[in-house]
Amino acid sequence: MTSYLIKNAQLPTGEHQDLLLDNGSIHAINPHIPPPKHAHTIDADGLIALPGLVDLHTHLREPGGHGETVLTGSRAAAAGGFTCVHAMANTFPVQDRAGVVDQVHALGERAGYVEVRPVGAVSEGLEGEKLAGLAAMARSAAAVRVFSDDGHCVFDPVLMRRALEYTKAFDAVVAQHAQEPRLTEGSLMHEGVVSAELGLTGWPAVAEESIIARDVLLAEHVGSRLHVCHVSTRGSVEILRWAKSRGIDVTAEVTPHHLLLTDECARGYDPVFKVNPPLRSDDDVAAVREALAEGVIDIVATDHAPHPTEAKECEWAHAAFGMVGLETALPIVHEVMVTSGLMTWADVARTMAELPARIGRVTGQGAGLAPGGPANLTLFDPAARWVVDPTRLATASQNSPVRGREMQGKTLWTFFRGVATLADGELVDLGEEPS
Amino acid sequence: MTAVLTHLLSARDLDRSQAVAVLDTAAHMAETQSREIKKLPTLRGRTVVNLFYEDSTRTRISFETAAKRLSADVLSFAPKGSSVSKGESLKDTVLTLGAMGADAIVIRHQASGAAHLLAHSGWTEARIINAGDGLHQHPTQALLDAFTLRRHRAHAKGMEGDGLGSDLEGARVVIVGDVLHSRVARANVDLLTTLGAEVTLVAPPTLLPVGVETWSARTTYSLDEAIEETDPDAVMMLRVQLERMSRAGGGFFPSHAEYQREYGLDTKRLGRMRPDALVMHPGPMNRGLEITSAAADGQRSVVVEQVANGVAVRMAVLYLVLTGAEGGPS
Ligand SMILES: [Zn+2]
Numbered sequence: 001m002t003s004y005l006i007k008n009a010q011l012p013t014g015e016h017q018d019l020l021l022d023n024g025s026i027h028a029i030n031p032h033i034p035p036p037k038h039a040h041t042i043d044a045d046g047l048i049a050l051p052g053l054v055d056l057h058t059h060l061r062e063p064g065g066h067g068e069t070v071l072t073g074s075r076a077a078a079a080g081g082f083t084c085v086h087a088m089a090n091t092f093p094v095q096d097r098a099g100v101v102d103q104v105h106a107l108g109e110r111a112g113y114v115e116v117r118p119v120g121a122v123s124e125g126l127e128g129e130k131l132a133g134l135a136a137m138a139r140s141a142a143a144v145r146v147f148s149d150d151g152h153c154v155f156d157p158v159l160m161r162r163a164l165e166y167t168k169a170f171d172a173v174v175a176q177h178a179q180e181p182r183l184t185e186g187s188l189m190h191e192g193v194v195s196a197e198l199g200l201t202g203w204p205a206v207a208e209e210s211i212i213a214r215d216v217l218l219a220e221h222v223g224s225r226l227h228v229c230h231v232s233t234r235g236s237v238e239i240l241r242w243a244k245s246r247g248i249d250v251t252a253e254v255t256p257h258h259l260l261l262t263d264e265c266a267r268g269y270d271p272v273f274k275v276n277p278p279l280r281s282d283d284d285v286a287a288v289r290e291a292l293a294e295g296v297i298d299i300v301a302t303d304h305a306p307h308p309t310e311a312k313e314c315e316w317a318h319a320a321f322g323m324v325g326l327e328t329a330l331p332i333v334h335e336v337m338v339t340s341g342l343m344t345w346a347d348v349a350r351t352m353a354e355l356p357a358r359i360g361r362v363t364g365q366g367a368g369l370a371p372g373g374p375a376n377l378t379l380f381d382p383a384a385r386w387v388v389d390p391t392r393l394a395t396a397s398q399n400s401p402v403r404g405r406e407m408q409g410k411t412l413w414t415f416f417r418g419v420a421t422l423a424d425g426e427l428v429d430l431g432e433e434p435s
Numbered sequence: 436m437t438a439v440l441t442h443l444l445s446a447r448d449l450d451r452s453q454a455v456a457v458l459d460t461a462a463h464m465a466e467t468q469s470r471e472i473k474k475l476p477t478l479r480g481r482t483v484v485n486l487f488y489e490d491s492t493r494t495r496i497s498f499e500t501a502a503k504r505l506s507a508d509v510l511s512f513a514p515k516g517s518s519v520s521k522g523e524s525l526k527d528t529v530l531t532l533g534a535m536g537a538d539a540i541v542i543r544h545q546a547s548g549a550a551h552l553l554a555h556s557g558w559t560e561a562r563i564i565n566a567g568d569g570l571h572q573h574p575t576q577a578l579l580d581a582f583t584l585r586r587h588r589a590h591a592k593g594m595e596g597d598g599l600g601s602d603l604e605g606a607r608v609v610i611v612g613d614v615l616h617s618r619v620a621r622a623n624v625d626l627l628t629t630l631g632a633e634v635t636l637v638a639p640p641t642l643l644p645v646g647v648e649t650w651s652a653r654t655t656y657s658l659d660e661a662i663e664e665t666d667p668d669a670v671m672m673l674r675v676q677l678e679r680m681s682r683a684g685g686g687f688f689p690s691h692a693e694y695q696r697e698y699g700l701d702t703k704r705l706g707r708m709r710p711d712a713l714v715m716h717p718g719p720m721n722r723g724l725e726i727t728s729a730a731a732d733g734q735r736s737v738v739v740e741q742v743a744n745g746v747a748v749r750m751a752v753l754y755l756v757l758t759g760a761e762g763g764p765s
Contacts (some may be wrong), residue, residue: 135650192646193646195646196644196647199572200548204645231674315544317569318546
């Protein structure tokens with residue numbers, strides 16, 4: 001295994017240090033480490049060293065899906081600075097049993113770019129009627145700790161209560177896609193001024209907020225922990241703030257696209273901007289940014305949702321929901337949260353690595369950069385500028401909402417268990433044949 | 436000098452001078468239609484494709500007639516299985532039509548934004564005319580409504596030539612009914628207010644979209660109040676889409692009888708309006724629901740005239756879009 005000496009990187013704390021990676025671990029961190037023999041030296045002057053990013057919300061579409069595989073999604077993750085992703089359960093077949101989650105986990109290990117942690121379905125077939133085999137998935141080789149019917153809301157309050165209770169037995173968390181289904185039948189975009197004008201059926205903020213309000217109260221009642229996926233509205237933020245002030249064990253995520261874009265993007269009817277929950281108003285964007293900086297929203301999660309071209313090259317109403325995001329998440333967070341002064345690099349490390357790992361109960365990921373720790377880290381150049389060309393992304397799909405947009409900063413190196421998966425901005429071929 | 440129309444996607448595409456130019460062109464077209472030989476050679480050799488994903492015999496026939504009277508070759512295409520998964524994609528259909536040499540595509544589609552998508556997709560060089568997209572826009576309907584209004588205002592003032600050159604400054608129009616699901620309402624609010632009219636929308640609160648407060652129209656929940664307060668030049672009754680009214684939440688209003696009582700146009704309400712106020716309806720009408728037969732067939736009803744004016748307006752739009760001209764044909 002190659003050793004790496006990273007010279008003069010800026011750590012999240014702001015100090016400049018050399019880091020020596022050896023045999024899968026961070027061997028040393030010092031202001032000056034003399035280059036050992038056989039070590040590959042990286043001049044990291046001007047680069048930010050972060051713990052390898054951990055995504056709590058990724059769609060890898062395997063088994064059975066279109067637009068991505070575990071391998072292509074893992075490569076996209078590595079290119080974006082991630083060393084761990086949580087693969088959502090809406091695959092074909094659904095990740096609702098041990099056999100399927102183990103398969104996904106094994107595909108991740110075989111690809112080797114990141115740690116792939118399968119998310120288990122809450123309900124059988126994501127149908128919202130009957131609990132899936134939660135304990136079996138938790139005890140399997142994949143050791144599932146996050147359960148979600150993402151894409152569907154666990155709407156039945158009794159089922160949600162049972163899921164919250166049952167998962168306590170193995171310290172897992174239920175990650176809720178908060179969407180009141182009756183209030184969102186046929187919904188195509190955020191309900192507001194723009195939807196009224198465009199004639200696209202509205203997805204009202206209250207449909208998200210009412211479920212979050214119910215769920216935090218349920219979590220309090222049964223003493224469970226709850227995670228809220230892709231929070232998108234000011235009202236949701238206020239409910240979360242209230243819940244946290246009461247000591248309710250709730251965590252929440254926001255996506256890069258909800259931090260950056262608004263419902264104004266729908267005006268051209270370009271389905272690349274169609275996503276669920278939808279892009280919201282300016283005021284909502286301001287609210288989720290503040291909430292992330294304040295810690296009311298705990299983490300950034302990508303909700304990376306690849307779709308083949310034909311699923312987006314059509315009428316808005318017929319297009320699939322979702323956007324890719326793994327490779328642009330860190331530049332977007334840099335732009336909207338760091339250069340704006342809302343967050344420091346330490347906050348980025350906390351919200352994109354440390355806390356997502358803690359919520360997902362992932363050991364060996366997300367911890368601060370420290371000697372003896374696993375060599376999962378990434379080097380980011382905040383000064384680099386590049387324009388997003390979807391055909392040049394590592395993901396197998398091109399539905400990037402920031403295509404043609406200049407990104408502020410670029411991930412140059414990613415190390416997973418001491419192995420460089422991204423080297424000087426180029427993905428390393430780990431020798432796995434595309435499946 | 437008014438800008439050339441490349442496509443007609445939304446009533447918002449037109450500023451006041453462009454809208455007046457379209458109406459003036461339509462007036463010239465209407466004049467030719469009272470001649471013995473109605474056919475003009477203007478678009479000879481051009482191909483107009485009517486691409487209708489949604490059944491609408493009246494709009495399709497109106498466009499077909501308009502194109503034929505201008506001597507264009509007309510193809511009508513009604514793809515089946517236009518739902519999400521079935522049938523050919525819009526892209527493939529449009530590529531095919533391009534290969535057949537379509538110069539203009541008139542598209543009617545259930546999906547809001549379908550016309551916009553065609554115009555901006557790069558899939559076709561053809562000019563795009565929106566014949567109704569989902570809940571979004573129906574610009575030729577708004578143009579024919581404006582044309583009808585303008586003509587009657589001109590006649591009332593004793594002007595010659597259907598009000599050539601004039602706008603709708605000061606006209607008061609009340610639009611009643613299912614604004615939430617109505618592309619006709621959206622297009623008319625945009626166009627009529629661009630032309631200087633004052634528009635009042637009347638509907639039960641359940642049938643007004645969230646966000647309507649930013650529109651250039653006043654809104655009220657009471658038809659009687661709207662008639663009393665605005666003393667309208669015209670009331671436009673929107674079709675109640677019965678199939679939509681029984682959906683989630685048990686419907687948008689309690690019963691047909693209650694809707695009729697609160698929002699229907701009958702002779703009693705008609706009696707409280709000015710004697711020369713117009714009764715308009717984009718059709719097809721639900722007689723006995725949003726409008727009684729007496730109101731629909733009465734002296735002040737211009738429903739049939741709207742249909743005739745539709746042909747003239749669509750001739751004007753096809754002419755302007757396909758020739759790049761700025762005014763009436765010489
Ligand atoms: Zn979701």
